[in-house]
Amino acid sequence: MQKKAKMILDKDFKISRVDKRIYGSFIEHLGRAVYDGIYEPDHKEADEMGFRKDVIELVKELKVPIVRYPGGNFVSGYNWEDGIGPKEKRPRRLELAWSSLETNQIGINEFSDWAKKANTEIMMAINLGTRGIDAARNIVEYCNIREGSYWSDLRKSHGYKEPHNIKLWNLGNEMDGPWQIGHKTADEYGRIACEAAKVMKIVDPSIELVACGSSNSSMPTFGQWEATVLEHTYDYVDYISMHTYYGNEENDIENFLAKSLDMDAFIKAVVSTADYVKAKKRSRKTINISFDEWNVWFHSRENDKKIEPWTIAPPLLEDVYTFEDALLVGCLLITLLKHADRVKIACLAQLVNVIAPIMTEKGGKAWRQTIYYPYLHASTYGRGEVLASVIDSPKYDSKDFSDVPFLESIAVINDENDELTIFAVNRDKADSMLFECELKGFENYRFVEHIVLENSDIKAANTKDNPDNVVPYSKNDCVIEDSLVRVLLPRLSWNVIRLAKSSK
Ligand code: AHR
Numbered sequence: 001m002q003k004k005a006k007m008i009l010d011k012d013f014k015i016s017r018v019d020k021r022i023y024g025s026f027i028e029h030l031g032r033a034v035y036d037g038i039y040e041p042d043h044k045e046a047d048e049m050g051f052r053k054d055v056i057e058l059v060k061e062l063k064v065p066i067v068r069y070p071g072g073n074f075v076s077g078y079n080w081e082d083g084i085g086p087k088e089k090r091p092r093r094l095e096l097a098w099s100s101l102e103t104n105q106i107g108i109n110e111f112s113d114w115a116k117k118a119n120t121e122i123m124m125a126i127n128l129g130t131r132g133i134d135a136a137r138n139i140v141e142y143c144n145i146r147e148g149s150y151w152s153d154l155r156k157s158h159g160y161k162e163p164h165n166i167k168l169w170n171l172g173n174e175m176d177g178p179w180q181i182g183h184k185t186a187d188e189y190g191r192i193a194c195e196a197a198k199v200m201k202i203v204d205p206s207i208e209l210v211a212c213g214s215s216n217s218s219m220p221t222f223g224q225w226e227a228t229v230l231e232h233t234y235d236y237v238d239y240i241s242m243h244t245y246y247g248n249e250e251n252d253i254e255n256f257l258a259k260s261l262d263m264d265a266f267i268k269a270v271v272s273t274a275d276y277v278k279a280k281k282r283s284r285k286t287i288n289i290s291f292d293e294w295n296v297w298f299h300s301r302e303n304d305k306k307i308e309p310w311t312i313a314p315p316l317l318e319d320v321y322t323f324e325d326a327l328l329v330g331c332l333l334i335t336l337l338k339h340a341d342r343v344k345i346a347c348l349a350q351l352v353n354v355i356a357p358i359m360t361e362k363g364g365k366a367w368r369q370t371i372y373y374p375y376l377h378a379s380t381y382g383r384g385e386v387l388a389s390v391i392d393s394p395k396y397d398s399k400d401f402s403d404v405p406f407l408e409s410i411a412v413i414n415d416e417n418d419e420l421t422i423f424a425v426n427r428d429k430a431d432s433m434l435f436e437c438e439l440k441g442f443e444n445y446r447f448v449e450h451i452v453l454e455n456s457d458i459k460a461a462n463t464k465d466n467p468d469n470v471v472p473y474s475k476n477d478c479v480i481e482d483s484l485v486r487v488l489l490p491r492l493s494w495n496v497i498r499l500a501k502s503s504k
Pocket of ligand 1 (some may be wrong): 028071072073074173174215293349350
């Protein structure tokens, strides 16, 4: 039976301005993300530096404001100095996080060139696994100081006269995880992160720092980890990180699509913990969230066990995403927007080939995976201020969740172009849904477009040979009468309903 859901939006009731960095992404020296992903010197699309122009175009289309680099687990064993200076002198290393061979042909200088070409900025992670305070201060000096000191002059001698001016830095990666190179207890990590933060901010006081939170909410130390780390670092850092990945191993779509409720609870728990430390310290400063790894990740796990160690750019973590994955990614984007008052940075992990919206074939094509589309739409239309919506939706229970609303939705008003965009997922696998939205304070708004991503096959994917199997289309089916927007959301669909103020 067709369900009905209602949303009420008031132009004056806002959650927060969206920090554009909420649409960030991530490129790690892992698998074919860097080598044979963004960088393939022999490819016919390669530019003079070896970067694939077709990949850059797709990244630009996504309007990715910031890219986390160079890891991930990789960073905890990385000597950043291996990636600078003449390429022929750079060492080949056994890369222990992913058991691969690292050629170091791309380092911070080349990556910063790539970032400029892709219209994005860098969020740089430092190694707090095998390294520490000394390497932390040196890399900030190398990247951000103009000249007149050892590391800044070395950068100039490498051909980079201008500093890279990297403003956002991760203090290590997933240091709570036993798999991490140089894994630490919360006290051990809190102390080294505090001391590294101190020297990094002495070198460049304009930078912002992210302390490592838990690798996911199932970690046995979750909660206590955040509290202890922030007790040590509160005065020196600006954000605490969150990471999470979801899968549909049990092939249960109702439960899978409800997993954004887990993300919602996770964010609320980390915000509460950060505010608990704030209260304890009687601090006036608020620590916000950098959700610097999130995505669907499960398709490639079995295949990855078969990959030979110590090869260059092995095809690791190459999830081929289905239509249902795109729906969950849509729900996760809506959840991040709901928390735009505290989530200031978020990185879809990752960007190219490795659990990524963009795939490439060595020597061949580049194409958009299914999850590309909700990310594209949110990044394009989800700029401005998030509205505090009231939603009345029918609900269901799934294996792990109760009271899952069939409608997942959020609205963003862009004051620069007077556009109102409603993002909505219909989780109902049985039928379409009648969606009504009552607008308060939106005089003279007209319907622009209803973008829909739907598919009769929930397992449909885009591949090299069929890259446009799952693509969105635009509909003209929305009615606005007396400030009431009425539209049908197809069963299991991602929807972008665009309205704009008429000029008259
Ligand atoms: O994104 C893949 C990996 O997932 C990252 O290297 C690590 O931080 C996380 O466990």
